[in-house]
Amino acid sequence: MDYDKILILDFGGQYSQLIARRIREFNVYSIIRGHNVKLEEIKEIDPAAIIFSGGPDSVTTAGAPGVDQGVFELGIPILGICYGMQLMAQLLEGGEVEKAEHGEYGKADLEIFKAQNLFEEVDNQSQAWMSHGDHVKEVPKGFEIIARTELTSAAAMADFKNNFYGVQFHPEVNHTIQGKTMLHNFLFKIVDVKANWNMADYIEEEIARIRKQVGQGKVICGLSGGVDSAVASAIVHKAIGDQLTCIFVDHGLLRKGEAEQVKRTFGEEFNIPLIYVDAKKRFLDRLAGVTEPEAKRKIIGDEFIQVFDEEAEKIKDVGYLVQGTIYSDVIESGGTDKAATIKSHHNVGGLPEEMNLELVEPLRFLFKDEVRKIGEVLGLPKEIVWRQPFPGPGLAIRIIGDIDWDKLEILRNADAIVQEEIKDAGLYRDIWQSFAVLPDLRSVGVMGDERTYGYPIILRAVNSDDAMTADWARLPYELLQSISNRIVNQVPEVNRVVYDITSKPPGTIEWE
Ligand SMILES: Nc1ncnc2c1ncn2[C@@H]1O[C@H](COP(=O)(O)OP(=O)(O)OP(=O)(O)O)[C@@H](O)[C@H]1O
Ligand SMILES: O=c1[nH]c(=O)c2[nH+]cn([C@@H]3O[C@H](COP(=O)(O)O)[C@@H](O)[C@H]3O)c2[nH]1
Ligand SMILES: NC(=O)CC[C@H](N)C(=O)O
Ligand SMILES: [Mg+2]
Numbered sequence: 001m002d003y004d005k006i007l008i009l010d011f012g013g014q015y016s017q018l019i020a021r022r023i024r025e026f027n028v029y030s031i032i033r034g035h036n037v038k039l040e041e042i043k044e045i046d047p048a049a050i051i052f053s054g055g056p057d058s059v060t061t062a063g064a065p066g067v068d069q070g071v072f073e074l075g076i077p078i079l080g081i082c083y084g085m086q087l088m089a090q091l092l093e094g095g096e097v098e099k100a101e102h103g104e105y106g107k108a109d110l111e112i113f114k115a116q117n118l119f120e121e122v123d124n125q126s127q128a129w130m131s132h133g134d135h136v137k138e139v140p141k142g143f144e145i146i147a148r149t150e151l152t153s154a155a156a157m158a159d160f161k162n163n164f165y166g167v168q169f170h171p172e173v174n175h176t177i178q179g180k181t182m183l184h185n186f187l188f189k190i191v192d193v194k195a196n197w198n199m200a201d202y203i204e205e206e207i208a209r210i211r212k213q214v215g216q217g218k219v220i221c222g223l224s225g226g227v228d229s230a231v232a233s234a235i236v237h238k239a240i241g242d243q244l245t246c247i248f249v250d251h252g253l254l255r256k257g258e259a260e261q262v263k264r265t266f267g268e269e270f271n272i273p274l275i276y277v278d279a280k281k282r283f284l285d286r287l288a289g290v291t292e293p294e295a296k297r298k299i300i301g302d303e304f305i306q307v308f309d310e311e312a313e314k315i316k317d318v319g320y321l322v323q324g325t326i327y328s329d330v331i332e333s334g335g336t337d338k339a340a341t342i343k344s345h346h347n348v349g350g351l352p353e354e355m356n357l358e359l360v361e362p363l364r365f366l367f368k369d370e371v372r373k374i375g376e377v378l379g380l381p382k383e384i385v386w387r388q389p390f391p392g393p394g395l396a397i398r399i400i401g402d403i404d405w406d407k408l409e410i411l412r413n414a415d416a417i418v419q420e421e422i423k424d425a426g427l428y429r430d431i432w433q434s435f436a437v438l439p440d441l442r443s444v445g446v447m448g449d450e451r452t453y454g455y456p457i458i459l460r461a462v463n464s465d466d467a468m469t470a471d472w473a474r475l476p477y478e479l480l481q482s483i484s485n486r487i488v489n490q491v492p493e494v495n496r497v498v499y500d501i502t503s504k505p506p507g508t509i510e511w512e
Pocket of ligand 4: 377
């Protein structure tokens with residue numbers, strides 16, 4: 001098949017794969033390469049257009065990632081996003097970038113001056129998602145400013161003659177409300193590509209790849225009860241059948257009743273052998289006294305692998321470990337050359353350096369909503385496909401400071417109330433994630449005319465599509481009230497409930 005290709009050059013951005021995924025959604029083929037790919041290779045790829053991603057560096061510092069200047073001579077459209085726009089301004093004559101007086105993170109009101117080309121059919125006033133500390137002070141020769149926000153005068157720029165565009169905001173994230181229209185315009189109005197690539201074959205391609213990777217070998221899969229590992233194990237099972245055994249680890253950091261529920265659901269719905277490992281003591285022993293979030297994550301990642309190794313030994317001849325790793329786990333763990341480590345997800349950045357088992361990760365480059373689509377295609381039960389995500393390190397990263405069984409019980413009890421209330425309000429599926437966090441502090445209250453000195457519970461509920469960006473959910477006041485009342489009345493150690501109203505960025509969904 002002859003595909004038009006869009007080349008994404010990655011400057012270490014958090015959202016580079018998200019750009020690729022948007023393009024997949026439009027049935028267009030895309031490839032990602034590191035920013036330092038040689039011009040010769042680019043010519044070989046022969047892309048119809050290039051997109052520069054965002055990135056954590058500042059173009060104003062020496063040695064910041066660049067690109068072969070020859071890309072501007074290829075005669076194809078280029079779209080620079082965030083760092084990518086700043087780099088264009090830096091490299092092309094007359095442009096200038098500087099550190100902004102104030103960074104701009106999260107939601108911003110975008111005012112568009114030219115509703116043509118990139119912005120065709122985009123409203124003059126719309127919402128964009130920002131995450132930058134630098135900005136373009138002077139646009140290069142041949143460019144004009146086509147949009148602004150209150151804090152950024154050059155929020156978008158265009159050289160209509162050469163078809164070079166730069167946007168300071170992120171059209172690829174969902175919180176840029178008309179971002180998809182802009183990318184659609186870039187692909188189909190500016191570049192004019194064919195939409196002939198198709199994701200329906202994804203599962204078949206993966207099945208073939210897995211068969212080739214593992215051959216006749218035996219395989220275990222870390223099954224958590226979450227959607228990612230359920231879908232991963234279902235694909236692997238389709239590929240290699242009874243060569244696969246699933247392992248569910250109870251590390252003591254699960255929610256109330258979770259172990260029983262996972263055993264029940266998967267025991268009934270899956271015809272894959274499932275081994276339950278009670279590893280509560282060993283995880284909690286190793287975590288005792290540990291407060292630093294990355295240290296917790298590394299210990300948990302390491303202990304998981306030790307458990308998997310031991311279980312693999314018992315089965316004999318096991319050479320492979322399936323994990324339901326998805327792209328947000330990879331990128332936040334600093335998984336590409338230039339990307340910053342935001343947090344080490346236990347299944348990626350938290351893995352030990354030496355591994356006996358080879359990883360099989362059929363979902364590594366996909367996002368959660370794509371994984372859910374595959375889950376539906378495979379016919380998995382709705383309660384698995386639409387379960388809210390729950391991080392592998394579990395409640396360990398929702399207890400700030402050190403962890404012990406008493407605190408785990410407090411948090412389990414508070415969290416169970418949150419889950420119940422959200423479900424009773426009919427909001428469970430609409431909300432991406434909702435949960436309780438137990439911080440390492442106490443405050444004074446008064447209950448029954450007595451002084452109390454207890455823990456607060458932090459309530460967190462967010463909307464997202466892919467975990468890459470998120471906004472806090474506007475929960476109804478009545479619901480907030482009943483969650484607060486019930487927690488304070490039913491969990492004796494807690495005397496206060498607060499609600500986290502921070503988006504991602506600048507926050508993250510979890511607290512650690
Ligand atoms: N308790 C557990 N027992 C075994 N494997 C686990 C456990 N928790 C996590 N894992 C492994 O780590 C991977 C990553 O965890 P993660 O929470 O991101 O995915 P998930 O639990 O499958 O889905 P979700 O993100 O919806 O919770 C899982 O897919 C699974 O392979
Ligand atoms: O399996 C996981 N292992 C981890 O170490 C981990 N850390 C965060 N998460 C989940 O990832 C999504 C993004 O989380 P953050 O905004 O907190 O980074 C959210 O859905 C988080 O719940 C994890 N999942
Ligand atoms: N998201 C980005 O690409 C950020 C670009 C650059 N690091 C800045 O802060 O301005
Ligand atoms: Mg999980």
